[in-house]
Amino acid sequence: MNPYVIPALVVVVLVTVAIGAYGLRFARTTSDFLVASRSVSPSWNAAAISGEYLSAASFLGVAGLVLRYGVDVLWYPVGFAAGYLALLLFVAAPLRRSGAFTLPDFCEVRLRSPVLRRLATVFVIFIGCLYLVPQLQGAGLTFTTVTGGSYEWGALLVGLVVTANVALGGMRAITFVQAFQYWLKLTALAVPVIFLVLQWQSDGRPAVTPPAGATFAVTTTVTIREDATIKINGQDTAVREGEQLTVPAGSPVPAVSTVDAHLGASWLLPGSDRTLFATYSLILATFLGTMGLPHVLVRFYTNPDGASARRTTLVVLALVGLFYLLPTLYGVLGRIYTPQLLMTGRTDAVVLLLPEAALGGGQLGRMLGALVTAGALAAFLSTSSGLLTSVAGVVFTDILHADRGGSVRDFRLATALAALVPMALSLYVSNMDVSRVVGLAFAVAASSFCPLLVLGIWWRGLTDVGAVAGILAGGGAAMAAVLVTVLGPPLTGWPAQIVGQPAAWTVPLAFAVMVLGSLLSSRRVPRDVGATMLRLHAPESLRL
Amino acid sequence: MASDEKPARTRVVLGEVAARRATVDPAHADLAQQTPVGEALARGLVRAQLALALRLSLVVVTGLGALPLLFAVAPAVGDLKVVGVNLPWLLLGVLSFPFLVGVGWAYVRWAERNEEDFTAVIRRPEP
Numbered sequence: 001m002n003p004y005v006i007p008a009l010v011v012v013v014l015v016t017v018a019i020g021a022y023g024l025r026f027a028r029t030t031s032d033f034l035v036a037s038r039s040v041s042p043s044w045n046a047a048a049i050s051g052e053y054l055s056a057a058s059f060l061g062v063a064g065l066v067l068r069y070g071v072d073v074l075w076y077p078v079g080f081a082a083g084y085l086a087l088l089l090f091v092a093a094p095l096r097r098s099g100a101f102t103l104p105d106f107c108e109v110r111l112r113s114p115v116l117r118r119l120a121t122v123f124v125i126f127i128g129c130l131y132l133v134p135q136l137q138g139a140g141l142t143f144t145t146v147t148g149g150s151y152e153w154g155a156l157l158v159g160l161v162v163t164a165n166v167a168l169g170g171m172r173a174i175t176f177v178q179a180f181q182y183w184l185k186l187t188a189l190a191v192p193v194i195f196l197v198l199q200w201q202s203d204g205r206p207a208v209t210p211p212a213g214a215t216f217a218v219t220t221t222v223t224i225r226e227d228a229t230i231k232i233n234g235q236d237t238a239v240r241e242g243e244q245l246t247v248p249a250g251s252p253v254p255a256v257s258t259v260d261a262h263l264g265a266s267w268l269l270p271g272s273d274r275t276l277f278a279t280y281s282l283i284l285a286t287f288l289g290t291m292g293l294p295h296v297l298v299r300f301y302t303n304p305d306g307a308s309a310r311r312t313t314l315v316v317l318a319l320v321g322l323f324y325l326l327p328t329l330y331g332v333l334g335r336i337y338t339p340q341l342l343m344t345g346r347t348d349a350v351v352l353l354l355p356e357a358a359l360g361g362g363q364l365g366r367m368l369g370a371l372v373t374a375g376a377l378a379a380f381l382s383t384s385s386g387l388l389t390s391v392a393g394v395v396f397t398d399i400l401h402a403d404r405g406g407s408v409r410d411f412r413l414a415t416a417l418a419a420l421v422p423m424a425l426s427l428y429v430s431n432m433d434v435s436r437v438v439g440l441a442f443a444v445a446a447s448s449f450c451p452l453l454v455l456g457i458w459w460r461g462l463t464d465v466g467a468v469a470g471i472l473a474g475g476g477a478a479m480a481a482v483l484v485t486v487l488g489p490p491l492t493g494w495p496a497q498i499v500g501q502p503a504a505w506t507v508p509l510a511f512a513v514m515v516l517g518s519l520l521s522s523r524r525v526p527r528d529v530g531a532t533m534l535r536l537h538a539p540e541s542l543r544l
Numbered sequence: 545m546a547s548d549e550k551p552a553r554t555r556v557v558l559g560e561v562a563a564r565r566a567t568v569d570p571a572h573a574d575l576a577q578q579t580p581v582g583e584a585l586a587r588g589l590v591r592a593q594l595a596l597a598l599r600l601s602l603v604v605v606t607g608l609g610a611l612p613l614l615f616a617v618a619p620a621v622g623d624l625k626v627v628g629v630n631l632p633w634l635l636l637g638v639l640s641f642p643f644l645v646g647v648g649w650a651y652v653r654w655a656e657r658n659e660e661d662f663t664a665v666i667r668r669p670e671p
Contacts, residue, residue, distance in 0.1 A: 071622075074636035078608065085604065085644050089597040089651055269622040270615035270632045279612045307656060314648045321641030328637045458594050534586045537593060539659045542666055 002356065004370035005146050012184070012374045013161055016381055019177045020165045042308050046315035048175045049299045051182030051378075052386035053080075053290075053316070054323055055131075056138030057438040059185060059379035062324070064347035066331025067338075068260070070267035075282050076439075077324035083290025083442075084320060088313040091291045093306035094457045094536035101301050102394050103294060103449055110456045112526055113464035119471055121398040123448050124294045126479065128391035129422050130441040131293070132384055136426035138348070139380040145349045146373050155426045158377070162384045163419040166392060167412040175302065181382040182319065188375025189326040192355045192368040196333050199358050206336050213263040214253040214339045221246045222340045228258040230343075247340075259345035267335070278501045282439065285503035289442030292449030295386035298393060305540045330354055352376060391418040439501075440482045447506035448475025451514050457536055459518075460529050466518030474510020478502050589662045593655060600651050608640060 058080060065073040100106040104120040107113060136155040143154020165177065200206070206217065224243045229236045232254045239245065247254070253263055290296055303309040334341065334350040337358040341347045351372055359365035396414035448471045455462045455470075481502035484491075491499055498505065518525075526532065573582075615622055615632060624631040 071630070071632045071636065074633070075612075078636055078640045081641055082604065082608065082644055085648050086601070088648050089601055093655070268630055268633075269619070270612070271619065271622070276612055276616055280609075283609065283612075307659070310652050310655065314645070314652050317648045318645045321645055324641060325638060328633075458590065530583055530586065533590060534582075537590050538586065539663055542663060 002146070002366045002369050002373075004366050005373050008370040008374040009377055012377045012381070015180065016161065016165060016177055016378075019180055020168060022176070042303070042312040042315060044175060044179050045299070045302055046312045046319060047182045048178035049296070049312065049316045050319040050323070051178035051180070051185065051382045052295060052299065053320060053383070054182065054185055054379060055383035055438065056135050056142075056376070056379050058323070058327065059189070059376055060138060060142070060348045060351050061438065062327040063330035063334065063351045064341075064349070066328055067334040067341060067350045068262065068347045070262055071270050072279065074328065075279060076286065077327065079283055079286025079442075080290070081317060081321045081324055082287045084313055084317040086287050087291040087296070088310060088317065090454050091457060092300060092309045092313045095297065095453065096300050096303050096309035097306045097536050097538075097540065099535075101298070102390070102397060103292075103297060103452075104394060104398050106453070106456070107467070110526075110532060111462070111464040111467060113468070116464050116468050116471075117398065119468055120449075120452075121394055123444070123471065123475055124394045125391055125418075127292070127441055127445050127448075128294050128387050128394075128418070129425065130437060130444065130482065131295075132387045132391070132422035133425050134437045135380050135384045135387070136422060139377070139384075140426065141348065142352065142373065142376050142380075145346070145352055152427055156423065158380050158384065159419060159423040159426070162381060162388055163415060163423075165381075166385055166388045166419075167415040178382050178386065181378040182323075184378045185375045185382075186319075186323055186326075188371050188378070189323070189330070189351070192372055193326055193329050195364065195368060196354065196358050197329070200333060200336070208332055208335050209265050209268050210252075211265075212252045213265070214267075214335050214342060216247050216249055216251055216253065216339055217336060219246065219249045220340050222343050224256070225344050225346070226258045228256050230257070231255045245343075253339045253342050256343050256345070259343065261342045261345075261347070263342065275497060277504060278497055281443075281497075281501035281504035284507050285439060285443040285446050285501070287446075288450040288507060289444075289446035289503070291453055292445030293441070294390040294394070295383070297449075298390040299386070307539065327351070333358065388415060388419055436500075437486065440478075440485060443501070443503040443506065444475060444478040444482060446503050447478040447510045450507065451510045455511070455514055455518075459515075460533060461518050461522060461525060462514070463518045463521045463524040463526075465521040465524055466514050466516070469517035470510045470512075470514025473513040474506045477509060478506040481506070585662070585665065589658065592658045592661075596651065596654050596658065600647050604644070604647055607643060611635065 058077070062073070062077050065076060095106065098106055098109050100109045103124055104117045107116045107120045136159055139158035140151035140153075140155035143149050143157070144151050147154075222245050224239045224241060224245065227239070227241050229238050230245075231237075255261075255263055300309050300312075303312055330351050334347075334354055338350055338353050341350055341353070352369070355368035355372060356365040359368065392411065392415040395418050396411050399417075400410055400414055451470055451474065452467055456467070481499045484499050490496075573579075611632075622630060622632050626634055
């Protein structure tokens with residue numbers, strides 16, 4: 001095992017706790033805990049939002065998907081970044097001006113409906129858990145891959161550090177922690193990639209897509225993880241779990257029946273893997289889902305005013321875009337240096353394994369390997385901290401009913417309650433696919449909160465009845481699709497597409513039902529809608 | 545003012561004075577009291593901001609959203625190489641991000657200009 005990994009992980013955890021404790025010195029009131037007293041500058045805030053947003057799915061998952069499927073999955077990073085543009089165009093400034101702290105608060109401000117508020121609470125908690133479980137699982141899997149320790153310990157360790165940090169420091173501390181973690185994640189991918197590209201140059205620029213398909217550069221021993229059949233030289237061979245195969249240098253990667261991957265030149269070209277429906281569904285989910293993620297929204301209330309919320313979002317878009325230039329390179333270089341992952345199916349580990357695989361087991365390779373592992377840990381820590389803060393905030397205000405005069409102790413209790421379920425789930429549901437579940441969380445957010453926010457901010461005619469109907473129809477359908485995908489039997493053909501990538505039909509459904517329901521119940525338009533719209537859109541400098 | 549109706553002593557804070565002075569402005573009062581004029585002004589601002597957001601999202605939808613269709617209709621585009629890299633990789637993996645940031649930058653600029661115009665109308669000196 002790499003001797004630098006444990007020290008690197010310990011340093012990340014210690015620095016996280018130390019910055020959290022440092023922030024705690026400034027966190028005195030409940031307002032500090034919840035919104036950092038709205039006194040965080042746009043650049044700090046933008047780094048914090050980016051640090052929070054770049055999760056395990058971005059740090060590990062994108063590179064893994066690129067390694068497996070090629071150019072088609074680049075829509076994931078593009079969509080993850082473009083989500084912030086949609087947020088900027090339609091939501092950022094008005095949402096900040098609404099003065100609400102959570103999504104249920106927004107429902108209250110705009111439509112004054114307790115039923116809608118309760119429904120929004122259910123969705124915030126569902127999306128939060130859906131997003132939190134794969135983060136903890138990713139942490140467990142990384143722990144297993146890198147240290148050889150058990151999956152449960154990795155998941156529990158990250159879960160406990162995050163819970164303690166959120167409960168002790170709240171939002172104020174988290175802002176500094178997240179900002180630090182953005183820069184750590186960027187460094188952890190950017191520094192090794194320089195050495196990796198130099199190594200690739202000095203190796204004589206081996207082809208990414210050799211004519212025979214992905215090829216082993218050196219003789220490699222691969223341990224098979226599941227019973228499968230392997231195609232070697234056109235012959236099917238059965239292999240058993242735990243069996244070790246030695247593949248000589250220069251031979252193409254054999255196709256393993258249990259692993260879905262593109263081995264040939266089709267990897268390089270678009271349209272080989274997904275139908276147009278699946279691609280557009282993914283685009284819709286990621287473009288519109290970001291604005292509905294609870295941990296993203298909560299962060300906007302820490303801006304001092306609407307204009308700074310807008311500027312913050314623009315900086316976030318730039319920071320996130322900068323980050324997403326890197327995972328693609330890892331996926332591409334993984335085709336050359338870690339082709340064995342295409343046989344084991346653990347492609348998510350490509351970022352972790354690539355430095356040592358490409359640079360050899362020397363000091364440099366090990367140190368860079370430890371650096372990317374530290375970055376991965378930062379990814380789990382920051383995203384799960386943000387998610388936990390937002391879910392805890394909702395539990396605090398809507399379930400413990402502590403919004404009036406709630407104490408810091410209540411917030412800590414809410415944090416512990418909110419952490420319990422995902423931690424237990426991550427231990428018992430270990431075979432969920434990380435990137436896919438994250439994509440599904442986007443689909444649910446895009447078909448529930450996106451229409452609510454966009455119509456609520458821009459259309460006077462929205463009513464509480466319409467909003468409830470739209471969320472139940474669109475969000476409910478997406479939720480059902482998620483449950484079928486995660487818990488149900490495997491589907492094939494068209495049903496698999498429609499259920500596995502639901503956004504293309506659930507998002508339009510949610511918008512249509514919401515508009516129709518509002519038109520049918522137009523008597524219920526809040527009487528003070530004019531004042532609310534003015535508050536959402538008028539610049540603060542007018543002091544209305 | 546009659547000398548026997550001495551106003552009660554009040555504590556004057558600078559911020560309150562500034563706020564009170566602002567509401568004397570008629571357009572400002574229209575807005576704050578939701579008169580038809582104020583309502584029309586607010587609707588105008590919302591419409592201007594929405595039109596801006598929709599126009600820029602149309603730019604993104606045609607710029608990025610058309611790509612999957614283009615790749616499906618004209619597969620030859622996928623084989624096109626620019627500086628040794630296949631065009632789809634370059635478009636999606638690299639160029640899409642500066643494009644998104646550029647659109648966002650334009651939005652922030654124009655949205656702030658809309659708000660400045662609105663503020664100027666509200667605060668215009670009375671003729």
